[in-house]
Amino acid sequence: MDTLVAGAATVAVKAATAAEAGNALTAAAVSLISPIAGVTTQASVAAGGLTGGADAETDASLRARVLARIQQPPHGGASFDYVEWSLAQPGVTRAWVYAQELGLGTVTVRFMMDNTYADGIPLAADVTALQAAIDLVRPVTADVTVVAPVPVALNIAGLTLTPSNGAVQTAIEAEIADLIRREAEPGATILISHIREAISIAAGETDHVLTNPVADITHATGEIAVVGTYPWS
Numbered sequence: 001m002d003t004l005v006a007g008a009a010t011v012a013v014k015a016a017t018a019a020e021a022g023n024a025l026t027a028a029a030v031s032l033i034s035p036i037a038g039v040t041t042q043a044s045v046a047a048g049g050l051t052g053g054a055d056a057e058t059d060a061s062l063r064a065r066v067l068a069r070i071q072q073p074p075h076g077g078a079s080f081d082y083v084e085w086s087l088a089q090p091g092v093t094r095a096w097v098y099a100q101e102l103g104l105g106t107v108t109v110r111f112m113m114d115n116t117y118a119d120g121i122p123l124a125a126d127v128t129a130l131q132a133a134i135d136l137v138r139p140v141t142a143d144v145t146v147v148a149p150v151p152v153a154l155n156i157a158g159l160t161l162t163p164s165n166g167a168v169q170t171a172i173e174a175e176i177a178d179l180i181r182r183e184a185e186p187g188a189t190i191l192i193s194h195i196r197e198a199i200s201i202a203a204g205e206t207d208h209v210l211t212n213p214v215a216d217i218t219h220a221t222g223e224i225a226v227v228g229t230y231p232w233s
Contacts, residue, residue, distance in 0.1 A: 054116060108147065110224075157212035159208060
């Protein structure tokens with residue numbers, strides 16, 4: 001039983017249905033379904049957020065993981081083993097492995113949860129969960145550190161469109177998001193030519209002038225491109 005102290009209390013909650021929709025960021029507003037007399041029905045999510053919810057894996061995702069395992073059977077701690085172990089964790093959609101990044105005998109794992117969070121960046125609780133899962137299967141000699149990538153917004157600051165309307169803008173946002181999902185990796189470069197291509201193939205676009213960015217976008221170790229802003233946003 002939880003007791004109100006100075007008119008407030010922190011209580012544990014559990015989603016009625018296990019899925020991505022049950023996740024919530026810190027400070028998100030929540031409310032009581034069955035109000036209690038004398039108690040305010042409104043509350044907010046505490047630090048750390050509500051995490052761990054993930055939708056059921058799609059058939060396509062499961063098929064891809066099975067084929068990868070057939071093509072690359074476990075090798076007791078090879079780089080692709082860590083990727084497979086990571087992708088088996090609910091909600092994980094992408095993962096990368098960096099041997100000896102923190103020194104001899106170390107392995108660094110970074111991962112994304114694209115279908116769980118708007119920017120795909122895992123929360124601290126997700127990092128802890130994946131670390132625990134990998135610790136159960138990793139070689140005892142491996143010093144493994146699981147971390148979340150550092151997000152860097154890919155902002156499209158200067159863009160003139162023909163035609164310029166909501167439908168074309170929405171199509172461009174979708175193409176840029178798809179480009180980031182396909183090509184963004186920690187420490188990788190997003191080519192300006194690919195950004196221009198993504199804009200060009202957007203449904204309804206007939207011409208455009210991109211003035212910012214004007215060059216390839218590089219990222220430091222651990223940084224990853226995520227969807228940013230647009231001139232119309």
